[in-house]
Amino acid sequence: MLISLLHQSKFISLLFFFVLIKTLNAQPMHIYSYCYKSGNYTANGLYRSNLESLISVLRSQSYTKVFYSYVSGSSSTATVYGNYLCRGDVSSSTCETCITRASRNVLIACPVQKEAIIWYEECFLAYTNRQTLSISDFRPSIRQTTYTYTMYQSYFTNTLEYRMDLLIREAYSSSSYFAEETHQVSYLGEVYDLHGLVQCTPDLNQYDCYRCLKWAYKTTINAEKCCYGNSFALVYTTKCMLTYKASFLAPPLPPPPPPPPPLRHSRGNNSPDSDDSFSFKFKGEN
Known part of the structure; x- marks a missing residue:
């Protein structure tokens, strides 16, 4: 009976621990x-x-x-x-x-x-206390980044610019002013999922949504201020959000090596199939 109660108490403690961890993570x-x-x-x-x-x-x-x-x-x-x-x-x-x-x-x-x-x-x-929050310069804003990089920064930056431009166009053209995607990138053995997310407050017009998101993205490619070449960046203003993250995956397995070429027997002096005979002498023979 005591052992059963101890097991039950241990189970409840573990359950509480996992619920607590899940709550904290949320x-x-x-x-x-x-x-x-x-x-x-x-x-x-x-x-x-x-x-x-x-x-x-x-x-x-x-x-x-x-x-x-x-x-x-x-x-x-x-x-x-x-x-x-x-x-x-x-x-x-x-x-x-x-x-x-x-x-x-x-x-x-x-x-x-x-x-x-x-x-x-x-x-x-x-x-x-003002009738509208300023949208003329999209400040104040907040930026976050991490100092981990892709191996091929130039290729990463070009890919990122292309994908984020597509997302920005999708966002300001939609009724929700929101767009996100995950795009897998593979280049010279480096493989990662590139996740992007952009969003504007719905009280903006399309042009101001576009301006806000483009301004946010431009801050991420400023090497002095933020995030050029970094695998993660987040830029939030008073009117829009932009973030991206490269999640690195295991590199793809190399292709199997080609099968070895078939053996070829040369028909030279040392070949058993040669018409030429060969002889050897044991030690001690005359």
Whole structure:
């Protein structure tokens, strides 16, 4: 009986451990929070009240909508404009979790600033006291990369530019402003899956979506600022997302060697098939 209880307790502990690991892996990944320097509000004032109402509405929409924009308040000095965008490849529950966490943490990171944006890998959330968030220069923005490289950087960069250009065109031409693909690349024995993802907020027109994504991509090929030749890059702005990653695969097996050529017997002096005879003498013979 005691042994059975011990086994049962061990099983429950292992089950709890695996559930915990799965839960931790599913948590949104925070990238960066940015607090604008355009002005502050008072802690108990009308702007804070409108901001909390805005945050509540955005959070309530996050399970059913990938993007949502809302205006809270009517006073010319206390109106708050905000929106969020979830990445197009995440589930509804992940979107909701990401926005819930973002809405809580942005107020911690920027406790009195009238404008702020918080980026997660799966979503971003922003608010401002201006009627529209700036789209003229797509800043602020955040960049991430990893310093691992492909063996043939020039070929990788050319392939990446071609594939990302196709994705950008697909995204700004679609109703969702979202596109992704995984394309296998094989070159001189190096094999990898190149995954790309691009997305714009739906409140942009097609031209501004195109401009935002092209601007984001251009930052990835700037060797001084970011990511030239790197196997991974992520660029998020206030209005669009762009990311790519090369996942290296095992190199293909080499082809089997060709069969050996058939043996050929020469018909020379040492060949048994030769008409010429041969002789040898044992030691001791006369």
